[in-house]
Amino acid sequence: MRRLLTHPSLVLGVVATLVFVALGLISLVWTPYPIEQIDIPRRFLAPGAAHWLGTDNLGRDMLSLVMAGTWTSFVVAAIAVAIGAGIGVPLGLAAAAWGGPVEWLVLRFSDFIFAFPSVIVAILITTLLGPSAINAIVAIGIFNIPVFARVARGGALSIATLDFVAAGRLAGLGNAMIAWRHLLPNIMSLLIVQGTIQLSLGILAEAGLSYVGLGTQPPETSLGLMLRSAQGLFLIHPWLSLVPGLCIVLIVVALNIAGDGLRDAIDPRLRQGNSNVLA
């Protein structure tokens, strides 16, 4: 733990991320004003003592909306990471442990999924089931699967040739046990770093999907949805777009700094990696 604290960028990124997570968590039990409270006479207020970030076109408190929206964005991105890791990591480990046709199949499968950008998946699901935050979660989650599968396979392959894995095999462990006992614990740090990166990409993707109406729907709120409702007004009231947009930028920067710091802290050799490439 002390070793981790010596990386200033890691500390900065994690603290900044936690601040936003905390804001989101607080919104579950308390926001300065109820987010659904429409108060037309008090609309378009500039930031002031009563409304720290002003009010929107319906007189709702911007700070309350940002807090609740931040939470939605985090939840959507986090569940999508869980889906991606939950399916992708076992696939990647299986590819590394079994090799042969299993590996071939996993690689072709992830190639195939790569052909479906999350926008396309979201379009298909929305046509099927209508728009909702679940769409965004599934679409981003599917996008995450091959990413985790590749990272898990790559990491596991470099470990699978080490002596302790061979020792495990001599001790009679099957492929599944090797993957579970020896490969998985050793690629955990890689997975955590990738998880941070996918979390930040997920927040960006959620914003994009909700902005075009394929994601979160009112009366729920998310940072992307705030940008959607501010769209028609942003030439007259740019403030309404600036606040949620800046919020997204800050969260994503915080997560990326945390991810980079984590990578450096865990394994300086990984610094060469450029995994943050799929915007």
Added chain:
Amino acid sequence: MILFTLRRFLGFVVTLLVAAGVIFWLLDLLPGDTAQFMLGINATPESVARLRVQMGLDAPAHQRFLGWLWGMLQGDFGMSYTQRAPVAELIWGRLGVTMPLSVLAMIISMVVGLPLGILAARQRGKALDTALMVTAQTGIAIPNFWFGMLLTLLFAVTLRWLPPGGFTPWHEDSGAALRGLILPSLALALPQASILARVMRTALVDVTGQDYIRTARAKGLTMGEAVWRHGVRNALLPVLTILGLQFAYLVAGTIIVENVFYLPGLGKLIFTAISERDLILVRGATIILIVAVTATMLLTDLAYALVDPRLRERSAP
């Protein structure tokens, strides 16, 4: 090389076939009658029956799937029910906005991102490198559609240099059409350029430590010459992979950015089709997007093999 190309092309065809199957099956999965779904709950039984026949819905699923595939091979994507026009024609018209936009964005991001990445790598560890990488870090974090809004505010509203949105068709005034695409392509290019700059820098820094650079230096080249002649070419390999992926996702990304600038591209067409429940149009447009994504990835693989002979020998990536 021929074997490699053939194998890749086969993979491309299989991917497309499976993708078409998935799309067809998903949209066929809609609960209840597709014709009923498209016409809404107020439709009369007669009009539903008429649409069923018109769409060929009375045939079994595999026959309709094969029919759809066969039609697409001949350029027939079916008729849009809501727009009363051939889907292929509708999509073709919209691609005139979406494709130039993606290409323009890609060019901008390369022209900006690659030199900045090289510059940062050459200045490694100095203030300029740090400044550039901080900028790139921020650029990656900015949602492209939100950046589009900011650009509109600055260049269209405050400075009034460029139109805030809308699109003049190419055949009416190509200059105006191009001007309408400048802000959207800048918005799309920002995160891509940031990623490219980062990848280029990492790749070049990686390469600078290689033996062949030392050899070149020993032969009397300055560091700048050695990196330029031997380093950049090798560093471009990882960059090429990223470029392919980026272009693929850029095409998908345009759908969102088009929304900011009210551009009549593929995105607009798809969103209208969704809200009007025009399944045939959604099906055609999504398959076109997937063709664009997969074809780009195929071309990247082939280009990579062309540039790096080492790859041709290997069977699988």
